[in-house]
Amino acid sequence: MSVPVRKFDAVIVGAGGAGLRAAIQLSEAGLRTAVISKVFPTRSHTVAAQGGVAASLGNSEEDHWHWHMYDTVKGSDWLGDQDAIEFMCRKANEVVIELEHYGMPFDRLDSGKIYQRPFGGHMSNFGEKPVRRSCAAADRTGHAMLHAMYQRNVKANTQFFIEWMALDLIRDEEGDVVGVTAMEMETGEVFVFHAKAVLFATGGAGRIYYSSTNAFINTGDGVGMAARAGIPLEDMEFWQFHPTGVAGAGVLITEGVRGEGGILRNASGERFMERYAPNAKDLASRDVVSRAMVTEINEGRGCGPNKDHVMLDITHLDPATIMKRLPGIREIGIQFAGVDAIKEPLPVVPTCHYQMGGIPTNYNGEVVVPKDGNPSVPVKGFYAAGECACASVHGANRLGTNSLLDLLVFGKSSGESMVEFIKSQPAAHKPLPANAADFSLSRINRLDNQKDGAAVGATRLAMQRTMQAHCGVFRFKDMLAEGVSKILDIEQQVATTEIKDKSKVFNTARLEALELDNLIEVAKATIVSANARTESRGAHVRDDATDTPERPDGRDDVNWLKHTLWHREGNRLDYKPVNMKPLTVDTIALKKRAY
Amino acid sequence: MTARTVEFSIYRFDPDRDEKPYMQSISIELDGTERKLLDALVKLKDKDDSLSFRRSCREGVCGSDAMNINGKNGLACLTDMKDLQSPVVLRPLPGLPVVRDLIVDMTQFFKQYHSIKPYLINNEHPPERERLQSPEDREELNGLYECILCACCSTSCPSFWWNPDKFVGPAGLLAAYRFIADTRDQATSERLDNLEDPYRLFRCHTIMNCVDVCPKGLNPTRAIGKIKDMMVRRAV
Numbered sequence: 001m002s003v004p005v006r007k008f009d010a011v012i013v014g015a016g017g018a019g020l021r022a023a024i025q026l027s028e029a030g031l032r033t034a035v036i037s038k039v040f041p042t043r044s045h046t047v048a049a050q051g052g053v054a055a056s057l058g059n060s061e062e063d064h065w066h067w068h069m070y071d072t073v074k075g076s077d078w079l080g081d082q083d084a085i086e087f088m089c090r091k092a093n094e095v096v097i098e099l100e101h102y103g104m105p106f107d108r109l110d111s112g113k114i115y116q117r118p119f120g121g122h123m124s125n126f127g128e129k130p131v132r133r134s135c136a137a138a139d140r141t142g143h144a145m146l147h148a149m150y151q152r153n154v155k156a157n158t159q160f161f162i163e164w165m166a167l168d169l170i171r172d173e174e175g176d177v178v179g180v181t182a183m184e185m186e187t188g189e190v191f192v193f194h195a196k197a198v199l200f201a202t203g204g205a206g207r208i209y210y211s212s213t214n215a216f217i218n219t220g221d222g223v224g225m226a227a228r229a230g231i232p233l234e235d236m237e238f239w240q241f242h243p244t245g246v247a248g249a250g251v252l253i254t255e256g257v258r259g260e261g262g263i264l265r266n267a268s269g270e271r272f273m274e275r276y277a278p279n280a281k282d283l284a285s286r287d288v289v290s291r292a293m294v295t296e297i298n299e300g301r302g303c304g305p306n307k308d309h310v311m312l313d314i315t316h317l318d319p320a321t322i323m324k325r326l327p328g329i330r331e332i333g334i335q336f337a338g339v340d341a342i343k344e345p346l347p348v349v350p351t352c353h354y355q356m357g358g359i360p361t362n363y364n365g366e367v368v369v370p371k372d373g374n375p376s377v378p379v380k381g382f383y384a385a386g387e388c389a390c391a392s393v394h395g396a397n398r399l400g401t402n403s404l405l406d407l408l409v410f411g412k413s414s415g416e417s418m419v420e421f422i423k424s425q426p427a428a429h430k431p432l433p434a435n436a437a438d439f440s441l442s443r444i445n446r447l448d449n450q451k452d453g454a455a456v457g458a459t460r461l462a463m464q465r466t467m468q469a470h471c472g473v474f475r476f477k478d479m480l481a482e483g484v485s486k487i488l489d490i491e492q493q494v495a496t497t498e499i500k501d502k503s504k505v506f507n508t509a510r511l512e513a514l515e516l517d518n519l520i521e522v523a524k525a526t527i528v529s530a531n532a533r534t535e536s537r538g539a540h541v542r543d544d545a546t547d548t549p550e551r552p553d554g555r556d557d558v559n560w561l562k563h564t565l566w567h568r569e570g571n572r573l574d575y576k577p578v579n580m581k582p583l584t585v586d587t588i589a590l591k592k593r594a595y
Numbered sequence: 596m597t598a599r600t601v602e603f604s605i606y607r608f609d610p611d612r613d614e615k616p617y618m619q620s621i622s623i624e625l626d627g628t629e630r631k632l633l634d635a636l637v638k639l640k641d642k643d644d645s646l647s648f649r650r651s652c653r654e655g656v657c658g659s660d661a662m663n664i665n666g667k668n669g670l671a672c673l674t675d676m677k678d679l680q681s682p683v684v685l686r687p688l689p690g691l692p693v694v695r696d697l698i699v700d701m702t703q704f705f706k707q708y709h710s711i712k713p714y715l716i717n718n719e720h721p722p723e724r725e726r727l728q729s730p731e732d733r734e735e736l737n738g739l740y741e742c743i744l745c746a747c748c749s750t751s752c753p754s755f756w757w758n759p760d761k762f763v764g765p766a767g768l769l770a771a772y773r774f775i776a777d778t779r780d781q782a783t784s785e786r787l788d789n790l791e792d793p794y795r796l797f798r799c800h801t802i803m804n805c806v807d808v809c810p811k812g813l814n815p816t817r818a819i820g821k822i823k824d825m826m827v828r829r830a831v
Contacts, residue, residue, distance in 0.1 A: 039649075040701070042744055043657040057725075100725040103715030103779065105733065105740045112727030137740075143656055144740060151714035186694055215652040249630070251654045332654065335673055336630070457641045501645035503611040506695040509644035 003181075003437045004191050007429060008034045008159075009422050011180060011195040013166040013222060016044035017142070017407035018386025018414075019201030020149040021095075022365075025415025027156035031422055034193060036161045036182050038217055038511075041150045045203055045215040046407065049142025050328065051119060051256030052134030053099075053404035055092035059113040060132040065089040066585060067124055068133065072402060073588040075121045075285050076395025077538035077555065079235065079563070081579035082588060084363040084391040088402075088409045095408040096135050104148040106137050107325075117325070118259045121285035121399040121595070130283050134401040139254050139328040145404060165511055166221060167440040169198070169229040169382075172433050177382035179432065180225070181440040185511065188504035190444065192436050196425050197381050197418040200226065200359060200367075201411065204387035205522040206239075209352035209472075210464040213245050213252040222388040224518025226359045227525065231369060231379065232565040232574075234390040235357035236522065237530035238539050240398055241473045243289040245351025247309035249336040253329055253348055255400040258282040260325050262314045264293065265345065266301040272310075277595040284595035287397040287539045290350035294473045297349075304347060311345035350473050355522075356398055356539065357529075358390040360565065365389070365414020370565065375576035381430075383418055385410040392563065395578075396538020447513055453498030456513045463490050463516075463523050471527050477544045480531040487520075487527050488571075494520045525566040532573050535560040552592040561590075598626050601635065602682035609645065609695050616693070618684075625676065632679065633660055633671040647696040655810055658745035661688055662697045668747040668808040688750040690759065703759045704746045704766065711763060711771040711789065716782035732778040739773035739818060741811050742766060748805035748815055754798040761794035765805035765815030768796065772818035775825070787826060796822060 010026050012019045015037035026033040037044065056063040069089040073080055100106060100114060107115035116132040124131035137144035153160075163185040170179040170192070179194045205220025206212040227233055243264070244253040258264070264282055266272045276292040277284035284292075293310050302308050314322060319342045322330055326341075333341040360368050360376070365383045368376035386407040393406055470483025494516055501509040536545040536554030545554035562575040580587050600622050608616035623642065629635045633653055640646045649659040653672045660671040663686040665679060691699040717726075749755045749764035763771070771790065774780045790796040796819065805815040 039651055039657070039659065040705075040744070043651050043659050045652065045657070047657050047743075048652050048654065097723075097725055101715075101717075101721040103774075103777065105736045105777070106725070108728050108730045108733045110730060112729055114725050140656075140741060143743070147740070148715075154709060155712075155714040215657065217651045248628075328656075335655065455641075456644070499644055503609050503645065503695075505609055505611045506647055506698050508640075508647050512644075 003441070005194050005432070006034065006191055007194045008032045009195065010197045010199065010418050011036065011193045012199045012201060013180060014044070014201035014203060014386070015041035015160065016201060016203050016386060017046035017146060017149065017404060018411040019199065020146070020153055021408055021411025022199050022201060022385060022415035022418070023158045024149065024152050024156055025412055026418060027153065027158040029419045031419060034159050034161055036164045036166050036180070036193065038163065038165050040162050041160065042147055044146060045218055046142045046146045048215065048252060049145070049404055050139045050252060050254035051259065052117060052136035052141045052401045053096060053145065053408065054119070054122060054133050054399070054401035055096040055135055055405065056089070056133060057093055057096065057114060057116060057135065059109055059111070059116050061124070063124060063131055063133055065092065067126060067131070068092065068122070069582070070126045070588055071122050072393065072399060074127065074593055075397055075399040077397055077593055078557070078561065078590050079392065079395030079537060079578060081392050082582040083579050084393050086582040086585060087363040088393050088405060091409045092405050095405070095412055099145060099148060099408065102148045102152045104137065105144050106135055117256055118283060119400045120255050120258065120283045120289065121280070122401070123280070130280065134256065134259065136256065138324070139256055139326045142404065165514065166225065167443065167514065169225045170432065170436045171229055172430060176380040176430060178430050179436065181437045185506050188507060190437055190440055192432065194429055194432055196422045196429055197383060199365070199383040199385060199414055199418060200388050201384070201386045202388045204355040205519060206352050206355065208463065208467050208519050208523045208526065210468040211245065211250050212352040213242055213250055214352070219515035219519050220388070220522040221515065221518045222384065223358055224521040227521040227568040230568070231359060231367060232567045233357060233525045234360040235392060235529070235564050236525035236566055237533050237564060238356035238396050239352060239526065240286055240354035240356060240539055241290045241350040242353035243286055243293055243350050244312055244348040246332065246336045247304070247347040247349045250351050251332055251336045252353070253312060253332065253346060255286070257312060257314060257326060257329055260314070260321065261317050262312055264289070265311045265313050266296045267303045267307065268301065272296050272301070280595035285397060285399060288595055290473050291541065293350055309347045309349040312348045313345040314341050315343060315345060354398055354403060355387055356390070356394040356396065358388050359384040361385070361389045361391050363391055363410070363413060364417040365410050366417055370574065370576065381421070383414040385414040396540060443514065443517065447497070447499055447510055448502060450496060450498040453496040454493035456497050456499060456509065456516055459490060459493045459497055460516050460519065463487065463520060466490065467523055467527065471530050475530060475540065475542045477542060480527065483527050484531050487523050491520050491524060521568065524571065528571045529564045529566050529573065533560060533564065557590055598624060600624050601676070603639065604682045604684045605646070605696070606686040607696055608693055620682070629676055631672050632664065632674040632676055632683070635676055636671055647698050649698055656743060658743035661745040661747045662686065663688055668751045670745060670747070670810045673810050688746055690750045690756040701746060704749055704764070707749070707763045707767040708744065708770060711767050712782070712786070713770045713774070715774065715777065715780050717779055718781065726779050728778055735776045736773060738813055739769060739776060742769055742813060743811060745810065747808045747810060751804040751808045753802060754800060758794055758798055762798035763790065763795050765819065768799070768822065769813065769815040769818045772822050775822065787822070787829060790822060791826065796826070
């Protein structure tokens with residue numbers, strides 16, 4: 001069956017921070033660029049980022065990219081690639097300054113420079129004491145950033161396809177990427193976007209979990225499309241549980257609250273982080289704080305009638321500071337916890353927040369896969385950036401404010417790589433394979449004709465509950481194994497989802513079914529990879545890999561200092577080495593992590 | 596938490612199926628965990644998957660789920676269920692073409708936003724480091740930059756209803772003043788020229804519906820007033 005074809009030099013899927021940053025690069029280079037997004041760009045989930053973006057500007061005190069690099073490697077529990085981490089930390093000042101020049105309304109210091117606040121895991125002088133590195137616009141940094149980048153794209157005349165959902169990646173016989181299929185939501189019509197280069201900037205998939213800070217739209221579309229197109233997924237067992245989601249609601253409370261002086265307390269009012277991280281305390285890295293909170297709750301020191309959360313206390317801060325630096329948090333407290341944070345502490349609980357793994361890339365944003373014994377060979381024409389990609393800079397645990405930095409640095413570098421690649425290509429596009437849209441059309445056709453199938457909402461809920469129970473903050477050998485078989489059962493239901501709504505016009509039931517196809521790929525990759533990794537590292541902590549003298553904190557560098565690659569076909573796993581060699585400085589040597 | 600049944604009356608229209616729009620009466624059992632209207636809508640959609648509305652962040656920062664709730668524009672994710680009178684009457688945002696159910700075509704709204712050149716204009720060669728701005732100058736942007744483009748304001752404005760193609764509307768004018776007020780922006784007089792016309796700015800008759808409905812507590816009327824003042828000052 002033939003479908004309409006639209007031809008561009010470049011296609012970007014996703015209009016959050018990474019996609020918009022890449023689009024600026026491509027549009028300003030004069031290339032014909034299409035940006036496809038499920039939502040109007042400023043509704044992408046970057047908008048919800050709160051606390052800031054990391055850069056060693058040193059506006060308030062001495063700072064250095066090398067210290068930032070050290071913190072990031074340590075935060076990653078040494079699973080991050082040190083070349084990519086050096087690249088990101090060295091580029092940080094440049095991309096943040098560019099953003100300021102685009103018009104981003106950063107808060108200011110008396111000197112007129114960008115305001116910076118402390119954040120978890122960011123320290124001066126190779127781990128000595130917290131440093132002010134997070135560049136912030138109150139507690140609305142992501143909103144200010146996303147709008148500034150959308151505005152810059154308006155200036156650059158970027159062509160947007162808004163409320164279009166990309167369905168599948170198109171690869172030709174040689175495996176090169178030559179486009180995507182996408183559906184216009186308003187009409188239900190499917191198109192082929194034929195391109196010389198495709199960037200996935202589709203964000204994370206936090207909606208595989210029941211309790212998540214993520215938006216409804218964070219369904220891992222790029223990750224699912226890549227998996228279906230035979231691209232392996234890297235390090236998917238590593239998910240960040242943010243320490244402070246509003247208990248019950250899941251809405252994010254920025255770590256910037258603790259950066260501004262907020263304190264976590266248990267039922268007896270104790271500042272328990274002093275016991276877990278004597279130096280950094282409440283500003284230890286997120287995995288450490290989340291585990292401490294869950295331990296407090298598990299040992300009966302949780303708050304509330306069900307003892308199922310802890311309290312985040314800022315009542316000792318000056319109300320004027322709260323109104324100036326954390327106004328959005330106060331609103332969230334009132335809206336979603338019924339608590340005014342100026343007067344009462346906020347009930348918080350660790351909540352799924354960020355996907356450290358994703359589509360494997362190098363620091364130029366090129367998607368890389370194993371081929372002929374080389375673990376990282378670029379797939380021609382295919383790029384990924386932001387949360388859907390794994391460069392890997394976050395390794396086993398991401399530091400706060402490094403996600404906004406990631407999307408700026410790798411949005412830009414992937415954009416630059418694409419410009420260079422497209423200019424090196426012949427004027428004519430590589431031909432599309434015959435029936436490039438058939439697979440997508442067959443998926444839609446199945447949904448239109450499915451009888452006696454599974455309900456989308458119930459199936460998604462079963463997946464979310466399973467992931468939450470079997471693959472959460474603490475992981476258990478038996479539960480993981482059981483979780484794998486449960487998720488594989490749920491996969492069978494996903495293959496038979498049925499929708500009642502058959503309308504062509506803005507059919508959101510159909511969109512949710514198509515999103516679930518992507519979510520299930522992410523869930524499988526996550527739990528299969530987690531089940532196989534028999535060590536504890538960063539955000540992945542198992543009951544059968546505990547603290548021993550040979551393996552401090554259960555980390556097993558002899559056997560597990562390597563990246564997981566999950567292949568959809570047969571749920572096969574293989575591994576590739578961590579790049580321990582930075583670009584210009586010495587390797588940051590393996591060490592036990594302590595805060 | 597107590598279970599209760601809530602009655603809804605919801606505007607439905609699927610151009611693929613319906614000849615004309617109608618109000619659907621539907622009730623749903625809520626168990627008390629549904630704090631916000633959006634939680635209830637998600638539950639309703641589980642019951643009838645054809646019910647169509649936009650939503651994303653569910654925390655009032657993406658601006659997707661604006662609708663007319665018991666006669667007043669607002670975000671479903673920030674509207675408390677307990678404050679709503681039964682039956683809860685839901686309609687699409689007024690004044691814009693309906694695509695389906697609670698989903699409106701926002702083309703005209705964004706066209707007006709884009710018409711004010713919503714980006715920083717500064718033609719000087721950018722410095723090596725950040726452009727400096729004092730905390731006081733930065734403070735001028737508070738109450739302006741936080742707009743989430745949900746369109747609650749413009750679609751509650753009678754002037755926008757009458758002239759959506761000519762009057763920029765409160766959201767667009769708030770954005771215009773956001774750039775005028777930014778000490779880094781050099782295009783103030785160009786921006787004022789762009790609004791110097793009987794409709795674009797001056798159709799605002801300070802009815803202040805925009806202020807009343809803004810889910811972020813912003814005040815477009817005040818921003819519009821400031822632009823009008825600047826127009827007057829530059830004329831004399």
